[in-house]
Amino acid sequence: MYGGDEVSAIVIDLGSHTCKAGYAGEDAPKAVFPSVVGSIDQMEVDDAANTDTNSGAAMDAKSNAKTPDSDKSKGKRKLYVGSQALGYRRDNMEVISPFKDGIVADWDIVDNIWDHAFRECLLIDPTEHPMLLAEPSSNPQQQREKAAELMFEKYKVPALFLAKNAVLTSFASGRATSLVVDCGGGSTTIAPVHDGYVLQKAVGTSLIGGEFLTDCLLKSLESKGIKIKPRYSFKRKEVRPGDFQPFDVDFPNTTESYRLYSQRVIASDIKDSVCRAPDSPYDESAYANIPMTPYELPDGQTIEIGSDRFKIPDVLFNPTLSQTIPGMESLSEFAPSVRGLSQMVIESINKCDVDIRRELFSSILLAGGTASMQQLKERLEKDLLEESPQAARVKVLASGNTTERRFSVWIGGSILASLGSFQQMWFSKTEYEEHGASYVQRKCP
Amino acid sequence: MANSSSGMAVDDECKLKFLELKAKRIYRFIVFKIEEKIQQVTIEKLGSPEETYDDFSSSLPADECRYAVFDFDFTTDENCQKSKIFFIAWAPETSRVRSKMLYASSKDRFKRELDGIQVELQATDPSEMSIDIIRGRAL
Numbered sequence: 307m308y309g310g311d312e313v314s315a316i317v318i319d320l321g322s323h324t325c326k327a328g329y330a331g332e333d334a335p336k337a338v339f340p341s342v343v344g345s346i347d348q349m350e351v352d353d354a355a356n357t358d359t360n361s362g363a364a365m366d367a368k369s370n371a372k373t374p375d376s377d378k379s380k381g382k383r384k385l386y387v388g389s390q391a392l393g394y395r396r397d398n399m400e401v402i403s404p405f406k407d408g409i410v411a412d413w414d415i416v417d418n419i420w421d422h423a424f425r426e427c428l429l430i431d432p433t434e435h436p437m438l439l440a441e442p443s444s445n446p447q448q449q450r451e452k453a454a455e456l457m458f459e460k461y462k463v464p465a466l467f468l469a470k471n472a473v474l475t476s477f478a479s480g481r482a483t484s485l486v487v488d489c490g491g492g493s494t495t496i497a498p499v500h501d502g503y504v505l506q507k508a509v510g511t512s513l514i515g516g517e518f519l520t521d522c523l524l525k526s527l528e529s530k531g532i533k534i535k536p537r538y539s540f541k542r543k544e545v546r547p548g549d550f551q552p553f554d555v556d557f558p559n560t561t562e563s564y565r566l567y568s569q570r571v572i573a574s575d576i577k578d579s580v581c582r583a584p585d586s587p588y589d590e591s592a593y594a595n596i597p598m599t600p601y602e603l604p605d606g607q608t609i610e611i612g613s614d615r616f617k618i619p620d621v622l623f624n625p626t627l628s629q630t631i632p633g634m635e636s637l638s639e640f641a642p643s644v645r646g647l648s649q650m651v652i653e654s655i656n657k658c659d660v661d662i663r664r665e666l667f668s669s670i671l672l673a674g675g676t677a678s679m680q681q682l683k684e685r686l687e688k689d690l691l692e693e694s695p696q697a698a699r700v701k702v703l704a705s706g707n708t709t710e711r712r713f714s715v716w717i718g719g720s721i722l723a724s725l726g727s728f729q730q731m732w733f734s735k736t737e738y739e740e741h742g743a744s745y746v747q748r749k750c751p
Numbered sequence: 752m753a754n755s756s757s758g759m760a761v762d763d764e765c766k767l768k769f770l771e772l773k774a775k776r777i778y779r780f781i782v783f784k785i786e787e788k789i790q791q792v793t794i795e796k797l798g799s800p801e802e803t804y805d806d807f808s809s810s811l812p813a814d815e816c817r818y819a820v821f822d823f824d825f826t827t828d829e830n831c832q833k834s835k836i837f838f839i840a841w842a843p844e845t846s847r848v849r850s851k852m853l854y855a856s857s858k859d860r861f862k863r864e865l866d867g868i869q870v871e872l873q874a875t876d877p878s879e880m881s882i883d884i885i886r887g888r889a890l
Contacts, residue, residue, distance in 0.1 A: 480850075483873060710848065725757050725759075725852075
């Protein structure tokens, strides 16, 4: 048993797209930054790196005598973590993700992300705070043990807990039984939760999440001749007072992945500002004449977005639609059996015991970053009403508050870790030393 | 043990009163409340056998979570007198997230202490626990 509740715990939800970190007991995470990192091979950069470190956005010098960047040079590459560090373009910097197919493939990156969260965002000493980590609903055992090992051995945390995403979302909405539809950045996960247990066999995932929609939008705009210029590729100069003109700047050593990352940042903002789920399945001809919506790009050019406003979100419901977008035809490669959102929900419920299906249908919780898409909840409810069995009372719930919708997992973890009664539930350092990493299976089932 | 349960303890009085409701039938319903300060689930209200379902539903606060047990008497199609014990997890939409989280994460453990619950409901607004729904679940 871990006995100290006088220091607040730290809650980290490392999602496929964004990492959320903050103090337990607060309403929203203090730090929200990308889960991808910039990486430069040390072989290629030598002198250039030094100048970079100083001018780079990689935090200021107040933290330590040595810059945080130098901490990160591990092995042969240097990693840049955080929105600021990534916002600064560097020669030959690739943007890489720690995840592959939804699970962690590169622990070194995760280690750097945690380190960034502790030392640069939250400014805490990890040896003093219990850590609550949110994990995917079907996280394999070796991944959980690896996380425990890293936390206890490297960060020497006093206590740890691994909580499942879907359970936290479900609890945070007051339900111990529900079907959690988590529309995240990198993927969409459907997980039935019953009395606080995730029904593993019925969990469904698809790689269609916010990022995929962003890519669809990007390609679709490109096919219409609209080129999104990454923020680093131009400079705005004042030609006359009050009149700014963009001038292209050429950086031949910029990597393809960094260019894409920078374009995605912009495209994702376009998506958030103008897109909205259509009330019924997207039909090219019906939307041909809808009014155009203007959007001003960072370089000053104004673009007009028409039917894409509705077409892009509809990809969630009808993934094959993405194949009509030039450059996105690759869908058939990654999974021939990709389903739309409502089919996934029904499939998942049908895999559960007959006795609880009714209850699941009436408490479908929509959460995650993409869940804030306008009209998404209404559309999902409508499609499910049409496709579900007659007797089912379909009810889709989503928090009215966007912050709660987007950070439901983190908020759930934040409250849980701050409960006085929860202090006895932690997996403590002493227990780890006594029983080893595999004990995590017992303490955090 | 379920993942992420809160570790909330249960006051012995809850078990005793529940047994009395079940065996002696001297209560119509019991409303339970979590006292965060003492980290226990405690009894908030006991309903006498004469009280009706409406009395019961009006004793649940509109913007706070509660647990409740209700002893429902009904007559089957074959004209047979029966009763069933309902467990209701009340989590209104308007309650605070903290309260929702607290009740949801403590429910599994609490329910295990009450042996003899026949039907379980979770409700976020009065329509989800209307008398028709109760009757529908009982039959």
